[in-house]
Amino acid sequence: MTSADRSAADAPSPAPRKKVGRRPGGADTRAAVLESARAEFAARGYEKASMRAIARGAGVDAALLHHYFGSKDRLFLAALEFPVDPEQVVAHVLGGDRGVVGERVARFVLGLWEQPAVLERLLALIRAAATTEAVAQLMREFAVGQLIGRIAAGLEVEDPELRTELMVSQIIGLAMVRYVIKVEPLASATTEELVPLLAPTFQRYLTGA
Structure with a gap:
């Protein structure tokens, strides 16, 4: 072996090159996606x-993104930590007997609020x-497109x-x-006290009856 060969053999190996490309999946990736989405x-x-x-x-x-969240509305819900799935709300409004839709919606809403x-x-x-106007704008767009619009499309009344x-x-x-101002006796009223009072109003809004 020549001196040149020995020098080459003794030389340090080059550092491995870092891989360049898309971020792999994982908890950090999900957090990065949510941050980017916000x-x-x-x-x-x-x-x-x-x-x-x-x-x-x-x-x-x-x-x-589709693997983690499925769709843009699901990603939006996750990014803003929206507490209610609009599909559940639409199902409770449009599904079941329309003759008692007011009571069904009132119980659904109050039941959600019992979850801290x-x-x-x-x-x-x-x-x-x-x-914050930016948040208001986001909520407005999302509520109209994913909640109000879908409910209105299923109602058979004027001005849905x-x-x-x-x-x-x-x-x-x-x-x-x-819950915010906490005016009494409303703040302490039970679900069973509130449902009969709210149901007729919701019924009139949604069915015109």
């Missing part, structure tokens, strides 16, 4: 935000929407959008007075 939704709004842009911001392939985690997040979103929005306004107002 930024994209805030900057562009719900309708204009794209899954590709969110994936690009997180450094992942767009297919991974749901109530806490819902009130946080209401407060944020009341004080207006009626649905009136019901939603009553629900949000109830949450504010009962």
Whole structure:
């Protein structure tokens, strides 16, 4: 072996090259996707935000977003930690006997609020929407497209959008007075006390009867 060969053999091996490419899946990846989604939704709004842009911001392939969340509305719910799945709300409004839809909705809403985690997040979103226009805009776009519009499309009454929005306004107002301002005796009233009072109003909004 020549001196040149020995020098080459003794030389340190080159450091392994770092792999370059998309971020692999995992808990950190999911957190990065949610962070990117919040930024994209805030900057562009719900309708204009794209899954590709969110994936690009997180450094992942767009297919991974569909693997984790399935769709843009599911990603939106996760990013904003929205406490209620709109599909559940729509099912409770449009499914079952329309003759008792008012009572069904009232029990569903009050039942959700009895879950501390749901109530806490819902009130946080209401407060944020009341004080931050960006959050209000996101909630407005999402609520109209994924909740109010879908309910209105299934109602067989005049002015279905207006009626649905009136019901939603009553629900949000109830949450504010009962849980934020905590006006008595409403704040301490039980579900069984409130349902008979709320049900006729919801029934009239949703069916016109």
